[in-house]
Amino acid sequence: MTDKPTDAPPVHRVTAFDLVSREPWAITPDMLNTIAAIARREHEGPEAVEARQGRPLQNSRTVTQRGSVALVPVTGPVFRYANLFTALSGATSLDVLAKDFTTAVDDPRTESIILVMDTPGGQASGIAEFAQMIRASPKRVVAYVSGNAASAGYWMASAAHEIVMSRTGGVGSIGAVLNIRANKDDGSLEIVSSQSPNKRPDFTTEQGRAVVQSHVDRLAGIFIEDVANYRGVTVDDVLADFGQGDMRIGSDAVALGMADRESTLENLIAELNTSTGDRSMSTTATKPSNEPGDKPVINREYLAANHAELLATLEHDAHAAGARAECDRIKGVEAAALPGHEELIASLKFDGVTSGPEASAQVIAAERAKRTNALATLRSDAPQPVPNAPAPDPEPAAKTTEDPDAPLEERAKATWDSDKELRNEFGTFEAYHGYRRASERGLIKVLKK
Known part of the structure; x- marks a missing residue:
């Protein structure tokens, strides 16, 4: 060897x-x-x-x-x-x-x-x-x-x-x-494990x-x-x-x-094109019975019985038109998207009914509610305002000294304008002016307590 x-x-x-x-x-x-x-x-x-x-x-x-x-x-x-x-x-x-x-x-x-x-x-x-x-x-x-x-x-x-x-x-x-x-004639040998005789x-x-x-x-x-x-x-x-x-x-x-x-x-x-859902198929089409002279009613059953290929074409076109309309609807919904409203947009896209304008209205309403809630949250989290300190009482204005050389009315007016208590007492300048004229003439006697 x-x-x-x-x-x-x-x-x-x-x-x-x-x-x-x-x-x-x-x-x-x-x-x-x-x-x-x-x-x-x-x-x-x-x-x-x-x-x-x-x-x-x-x-x-x-x-x-x-x-x-x-x-x-x-x-x-x-x-x-x-x-x-x-x-x-x-x-x-x-x-x-x-x-x-x-x-x-x-x-x-x-x-x-x-x-x-x-x-x-x-x-x-x-x-x-x-x-x-x-x-x-x-x-x-x-x-x-x-x-x-x-x-x-x-x-x-x-x-x-x-x-x-x-x-x-x-x-x-x-x-x-x-x-x-x-039989194998390729000269090869195959050794099988003794534990597996049926291999x-x-x-x-x-x-x-x-x-x-x-x-x-x-x-x-x-x-x-x-x-x-x-x-x-x-x-x-x-x-x-x-x-x-x-x-x-x-x-x-x-x-x-x-x-x-x-x-x-x-x-x-x-x-099969004229059958939907679980309706059973028949080998022969059943034509609607019409009395002699009656015009046939052109409906789906009539087309299925008499013009199956035409009905199949019409239904195919209708499905295609519906698919295009659904694509346009979904695009309209997607155009109404705003950040933070992805889940709402996803639900509206697949509900099969919501149009683009309707989606816009719902998104705007959701955004308004979101901002209102955010404002309410800010207000609830804000600290209570500090009360303002009371303003000090204003000091009484100094009384104007009358010019002894001025006419009576001017002197009375100057005193009237500078004395709040005097205005409260007389109410009107005319009453006070009348009082001063009478006082100048000696017609008024002031009684002191």
Whole structure:
């Protein structure tokens, strides 16, 4: 034995087929064989196959809006995540599909969702969870089978509120399958811990196959239980009447209860566009009965029965106009904003009714109340005013000395102006002047106490 690198044991390289064979599948046999054939290219990993394709590994999916109906396509084999097989075969990534479906559910313009299905099935991983998302949708979900909804595709379709078939559409292939390569010829050796004998069972033995069979049977059991629950039948009904792994076409699937009715995609879109809320859909439109010679009443019911496409266009335009009006209303509310009133503006923006001028009035009233409260707070926090000290009594004005040479009236006036007590006593200057004239003539005798 030498230490040369060429003497080292060969390293097992993970091939594309290894990735395929490790997953249980709910898919039609021919499509699984196609995928396995692509993957069974010895000595090539996923990177090599991708590089030969000469394009990036990506899988984008778009949702088409028709009036109030969102169309979500489910085509080709279904994989849990976007990978090289989605790029090779135009398949569906369940991860992308779930995001697109959630977008349609959250879109306020969307009232109904159609899963447009033409898929042979795919990886079982994640299908049950996505089926639960479909059934829990608050909006009506219809699975329209344009081609096939086989295996995992039917698992998803059965969770919809209604399954509508094209005349040539097929549903069924209920069950699970695991593709195993029994022999390896790459020279690699694999050592499995002795405590885990079932970690790598020998598929060439009956015991080894039984281990894997139990897993496949359990997965198929969950599949069957979900279909029975979603379709409102028993597990025995599914086992007996739903094809036992085979497919059922169009009206045969409807007769067995695997689907609800037949229609075309365009008719289905028109029906859903004229249906709102939880109103049930019918396969034929009911026209209002009018007596011969009566003019029809042009109302929504008449348009729905006779001009479904026109009604869908009108309602779509009305929704668009309403959306524009709501945007203008919100902009008007935002224009009335003042600092400190963010919560009020937020509530008015989303109440759906308050206009811009009404928002301005409420903000001004709130600002006035805010300032009044602030002033009241300042007054309550201010200290009590200090009382003013009483002003001292004014000193009495000095009495003016009369000019003995001035006429009597001038002398009396000077004394009158300077003596407050004198004014209080006589009241008027005329009375005092009369008193002084009489006093000068000696007509008044003053009695002293």
